[in-house]
Amino acid sequence: MGISIDEVKKIAHLAKLELPEKVAQTYTEELSKILDYFASLKEVDTDNVQPTFHPFTWDTPMREDEVKPFEDIQAILANAPELLENMIVVPKVVKAP
């Protein structure tokens, strides 16, 4: 098995997803199949190969440091269920990370 049910549950927890036992089992099986398939890559000898972070070979595009205000901020804020003085209202939190 590529992944254990406990690992699946842990990832779900980190992603703040609620996962009923049955669904967790289904995911464990499905994810394991995928991971087992990718595990075949481990057979390749990569000792002297630089990791590929991206498939592209061109340079990072960069922009000049210029301010261009976004015109439709209200459209973004409209997604919030509730606003207070343009701040987004959320349940009280205490900084954890």
Place this chain on the structure above:
Amino acid sequence: MEFEPVIGLEVHVQLKTKSKLFCSCSTKFGAPPNSQICPICTGQPGVLPVLNKEAIHYALKLALAVGAKVNRLSIMARKHYFYPDLPKNYQISQYELPIAEGGAIEIEVNGSTKLINLTRIHLEEDAGKLVHDEKKPYSYVDFNRTGIPLLEIVSKPEIHSPEEAVAYLKTLRSIVRYLGICDGNMEEGSLRCDANVSVRPKGSSSLGVKVELKNMNSFKHVERALAFEIKRQTALLLEGKTPVQETRLYDEATQTTHPMRGKEEAHDYCYFPDPDLIEVRVSEDWIEKIREELPELPSAKKARFIKEYGLSSYEAGILVEEKPLADFFEDTVRLYAKPKAVANFILTEVLRYLNRDNISIEQTQLKPEFLAELLSLVDDGTISITIAKQQVFPEVYEKGLPPKRVVEERGLKQESSEELLRKLCEEVIKENPSEVEKYRSGKKGVLGFFVGQVMKKTGGKANPKLVNQILTELLEG
């Protein structure tokens, strides 16, 4: 048993770019909530981040300034966590291959210097700001800060006292300000510091259990928080207990630290390279260009001030802390070639006013010409140093007036007429027979009293040297 603290610092430096790290929103401080946001920094689906070249430029400046090794190829990674201040649910940061590794910062504590080595410098985006409601069960999110570029500078655990930690922070702040990449304001949060602290038996090479300290918003907080934490951990060890590995918050009201409330989860940020951002490549040409642009840094300037102007290490150290003050000193010396006197006046008078008003030299109306002129007026006997300090300088400082004008308008010219001064001295002696008695019976210190009396009669304008001379002559006679 003797114990020794082991401290490593993680400093976040907010870069002074005009726009954010991956979008063109303004970074201006103090704007109304959510007025500097866009689809990119609020994590709307389908948007693409584009790297701000200036942020890389700033990162390279710091890397070169502290002698770190620049990674010609570095990787932007996603750091995942869920929190309302992070709209994308990941922060774009660096994990493998940060922009720079290594380097060191030289600090000075109690007259001796020490190198604090760095682990790494990496670039990342800031999170939003949360305001917590005092009464209602709500927090409020402002995304203006989301996406502002930060550099995180991680030191090795080579700091062994709160004083060293503060010296490290002050030096680092001085460097980023010299480089013009950050304004270094801890109260406003443009320079933030977290600390990892552990305590171990002195001489031991293993590390104790590490506690992470947060919420220190000034140098004083850092010093107090560390001192408290070291005491707390030492006490635990002496009782045979082990500190718990945890994150603790500093509370300035009680000057203590307490565990962060809420569930402390084992962090698992599941870092991976951000597929939206290709490797960051930095050319050798770019690095060389920046190397040539680097200004003279505080430590080099300090050494030069000591050598070139004959200043003490203490004097030079204070003068170079802020570049504008160092420039002011040098510009003044160019006009008035007595560096010691200039340094003296700046360290006492000028700094007293700057500290009182909590501003820096370029925010005042002072000019090097004014200080040079003021000191020349003392030299040629036009005014005494006391008048210069107490009456002329405050006017120059507050109103930006040339010292000569202040002296003329307020009639502060020193009284050097021997005839007049002799008359006044005689008066003072006549008026104070018992003090004269004391003087003649050997209490020479009373001379100061007589000088003071003459000064009073002249509104402080009498030439003190001359008064001294006349009084001595009269009293001895």
